[in-house]
Amino acid sequence: MLSSSTLQDPELFHIAKNWFQEQNWTPFPFQKETWKVFLDGKHGLLNAPTGSGKTYALWFPIVLNYIKNHPDYKTKHKKGLKAIWITPLRALSQEIKQSAERITQDLDTQMTVGIRTGDTSTKERAKMRTNMPDLLITTPESLHLLLSSKGYAKTFKDCTAIVVDEWHELLGSKRGVQMELGLSRLKTVCKELRIWGISATIGNLEQAREVLLGPTSPELENSVLIKANLNKKITVKSIIPKEMETFPWRGHLGLHLLDQVIPIIKKSRTTLLFTNTRSQCEIWFQKILEKYPEFAGEMAMHHGSINKETRLWVEQAIRNESLKAVVCTSSLDLGVDFAPVETVVQIGGPKGVARFLQRAGRSGHRPGKESVIYFLPTHAMELIEASAMQKAVLNSAVEDRIPYLNSFDVLIQYLTTLAVSDGFYPDEIYPEIKQTFCFQAISDEQWQWLLNFLVMGSQSLKTYDEYKKVEVKNDGKFVVNSRMVAMRHRFQIGTIVGDAxxxxxxxxxxxxxxxxxxxxxxxxxxxxxxxxxxxxxxxxxxxxxxxxxxxxxxxxxxxxWMGGRLSFSAKMSELLRQELYTAELDISEQSEEIQALEQMFSKQREESIVPQPHQFLIETFKTRDGFHHMFYPFEGRAIHEGMSSLLAYRISLLSPITCSLAFNDYGFELLSDREIDIQEVLDNNLFTPEYMLSDLQKSLNSNEMARRKFRDIAVISGMVFTGQPGKGIKMKHLQSSSQLLFDVFRDFEDDNLLYQQAYTETFEHQLEEGRLRLALERIAQQEIVWKQCSQPTPFSFPIITDRLREKLSNEKLADRIKKMMAKLTK
Incomplete structure (x- = not known):
């Protein structure tokens, strides 16, 4: 029997180990290490792959800590919130709840577990107001809703732990900023709080811990980074087409390989087929059923736009093995724990290493099991990506996630949240905010501007009462007194603003x-x-x-859906270039995929070259469409969008010319009605990174892009109301009201912080200005090889056909491409 004095750690570990023995499991070293440092009072970041038992690594010490402080826990139960588990996806909350309940019930703790997300009914929420569960599973948005309720400090005061799951998913987004701000408040309100994050592998794990805990906080000094070194075996197998295209194009979504996928599905218990877009998901689902009707009833589809009931049904059907195959999108990327999934098929390039590894990990989703992922190229060039992925898996090369800085829209929303609940004193809140990563460099002037904005709206709008939301009491406390303002604000808490x-x-x-x-x-x-x-x-x-x-x-x-415009990550571009350069090496040093492309490479060499590491390739040729000027940085779609505009603008300064632009992940095209003098482009050093920012602003419709960004900023900061649930305001109206504000600020108040933020975000996040600069610096070091070709090359073909896609229907496009290919392969 346990003694009634405070329990010691060895006794506590005994409880945990016994429980594991009863399940016929053995705890991993990383789980035991996490329990120990948590009970020692430390904060931290746990780096563990999905399916490795990370939930038990942190639920256990939370429960053990309660037992330690309440030795008579079996007979006397102290009610109230004790721990919060944050998940970015509602779909994961059921899984997390089941894990927690297994522990609390098996150990007879009487602790209750509850979920509060956007799916929670009003009745459930009302019940929670008076009676909080001991362990609460919730999302970043719902956490802020709790902070907006009166007396929130009383609700949270006995909370001893907060765990932020899938932290890598939140990190490079405004939801991450929202989390930083929520944590900054809870650190003050909860006296005994331990903060933990769980992250899959990313390149900048140290920085991820710093963002979670705050770069100058005492929490960071008292923290650890624990890595679960479970060498999980991941096997990547490419599905190599029996007949290889010499001229690749993106038209058929890989459907010509459908017959090679069916045997893979048949020999596995359950297969997940990941597509990059919802439309591709719909098409594959239909085509498999058309050709193989025997799969009816054994196959389903899962993506974020299908209703919740259907999605939950599909998830349950995978668990109890009643489905043979599911065609899905990133809606099944995260954390949903499916033991029966044996095989994963990735259709088309996943555009990033982390995403690919995450999907691979969905198969063999048990510690020690091998994960098998098949890569199905949707056109020949994607085999280079497949080959690059093999190397990435071997070397665990993963992207960084770049955290946001100075997201003033999220800060305004947060300050309004505090004003809606119990009000706040600026002098108390300012130091908390300065401790966060996002606002570590906020100046006193900016802080003053934000406070004025809350009370008066902006300088140019101070005659309009609707922008004055917060009042200042005599003692200096900022509060919201209007019930209408408070209600609207609660409806709109969150940072995800999609297309309506x-x-x-x-x-x-x-x-x-x-x-x-x-x-x-x-x-x-x-x-x-x-x-x-x-x-x-x-x-x-x-x-x-x-x-x-x-x-x-x-x-x-x-x-x-807009998700279809994914671009390569920087890591992926680098791996892709390294892989492409192997095409010129001896065959013994090439991967199977690169060897399979030999026919395409030799056709490329007839008219042009396959570039080497020290070379940058430019091709020019003429067709009935006009003069084509092709450039191949291999940097990913987003970078090519910026670079093509920049180059077109700089060329137009030399001689007035109009070009239409097309780009894909490999390169871009300037198509014009007369020839561009490439020698002149090279002589005038048009690839220089100098003056890049001002040229970009002139070349792109940067006002238009900033205006679209500003719509999200206006919604998040609460300047534009999106309507009540179910009675949403049409996107056109939102767009036009935020455009009005944008134009007012541009003309009368261009020092407005939210207006300036729209430009910063456009350049830093949308155009990835930093990466663009690095790409230009790299090109400046390379030898430029300009090939004047007599006809399109295999490298240029996918870019040309992509441009036609905008104009032609699918059938007409396929016919036109067949004719082009026939002509080129003569």
Whole structure:
């Protein structure tokens, strides 16, 4: 029996080890290490892959700590919130709850576990107001909702731990900033708080810990970084087409390899097929069923726009092995723990190493089990990516996640949250905020500007009462007294601002899912499109819903989502270039994938070259479309977007010329009606990184891009109200009201911090200005090889055909490409 004096750590470990023995498990060294340092009162970051038992690494010491401080825990239960577990995805909360309940019930602790997310019913939430669970699982948004309620300090005062799961997912986003601010408050409110993050592998783990705990905080000094070195074996197998294209293009989404995928599905218990976009997901699901109807009932689809009930049903069906295959998107990337999944197929390049490893880890999702992932290229060039992935897996080369700095929109939202609850004194809150990573460099002037903004709105809007939300009491406390302001603010807490989604419903009722507004706005009544595995005829839009009916007509219209514009990460571009350069090495030093591309490379060499590490390739040729000027930095789509605009602008300064631009992950094209003198481009050093920023601002429609960014900033900071749940305000209206504000600030108040933030974010996050500069510096060191070709080359072909895609329907595009290929392969 346990003595009633405070328990010692060895006795506590005994409780944990016994429990593990009862399950026939052995705790990993990293789990035991985490328990020990947690009970010693330390903060930290745990780096562990999914499926390695990370949940038990942190739930256990939280429960053991409670037992340690309450030796008579079996007979006397002290109610109230004791620990918070933050998850970025609602889908994970059930799993986490099951793990926690297993421990609390098996150890007879009487501790309760509750979930509070956007899916929690109003009744449940009301119950929590008076009676908080001991262990709460919630999202960053719901945590801030709790901070916006009166008397929140009383709710949190006995909380001893907060765990931020999937911290790498939050880190490079404004939700991460929201988390930093929430933690800065809880550190003051909870006297005994231990802060822990859990992160999969990223390049900058040390920095991830610093962002979580605050760069100048005492918490950081008293913290550890624990790595679960479980050498998980990951095997990457490429599906190499039997017939190789000499001229690759992105048109058929890899469907010509469909027959090579079926045997893989048949020999596994369960297979997940990951696609990069929701539209690709829809198409693959349909095509497999068309060709192999015997899979009906054994196959399902999962993506973020399908309704919650269907998604939960699919997740449950994977667990109990009633499904043979699921075609999905990143909606199944994170943390959902599926033991039966044996095999993962990645369709098309995943654009980043971390994402690929995360998906690979979904198979063999048990400690010590091998993960097998097949890579299916959607066009020949993607085999270079497959080969690069093999090396990345061997060398565990993973991207950094870059944290945000000075996100004033999130800070304004947070200060309003505090003003809505119990109010705040600026002198108390300012030091807390300065301890966060995001606001470590905030100046006293900026702080003053933000406080003025809360009380008066901005300088140019101070005559309008609707922007004056916060009042200052005589003692200097900032509070919100208006119930209307408070209610609106609570509706709008959060930092995720997507394109407005429209719900898709049957005319007779019945909800199917959501689609982005811009796709629906292009449909006319009677049009048929594919969604959620069905063919639907569009009837009309009513409010924020699109009404549809089932249709038997065939269609090639598939909703496209903004997620389809993913670009390479910096790490991925670097690996890709290294892999491409091996094409010129001896065959014994080449991967199977590079060898399989030999036919394409030799065709490339006929007209041009396959570049070496010291070379930068430019190709020019003429077709009936005009003069093509091709450039190959191999830096990823986002960088090529900025670089092509920059170059086109600089060329136009030499001689007035109009070009249309096209780009993919490998290179970009300037197409014009007359020839550009490439020698002149080289003589004038147009690839210089000097004056890059001012040239970029002139070359891109940077005002337009900043204006679109400003819409999100206006929503997050609460200047624009998005409407009540279910009665959303149309995106057009949001866009126009935020545009009005943008124009007012541009003309009358260009020192407005939120206005300036729109430009900073456009350059730093959208155009990745830092990476663009590095790419230009690299090109400046290389020997430039300019090839004047007589016809398109295999490298240029995917870029040219991508440009045609914008103009032609899928059928016409395929015909046109067949003709082009026939002509080129003669």
């Amino acid at each position: 989604s429209i719900s898709v419903r049957y005319q007779k009722g019945g909800y199917i899912g959501t689609i982005e507004e811009y796709f629906i706005s292009k449909l006319s009544p009677g049009d048929v499109f594919t969604f959620a595995g069905r063919n639907l005829e569009f009837i009309r839009i009513q409010g924020m819903s699109a009404h549809v009916r089932n249709s038997n007509k065939r269609t090639n219209k598939v909703p496209s």
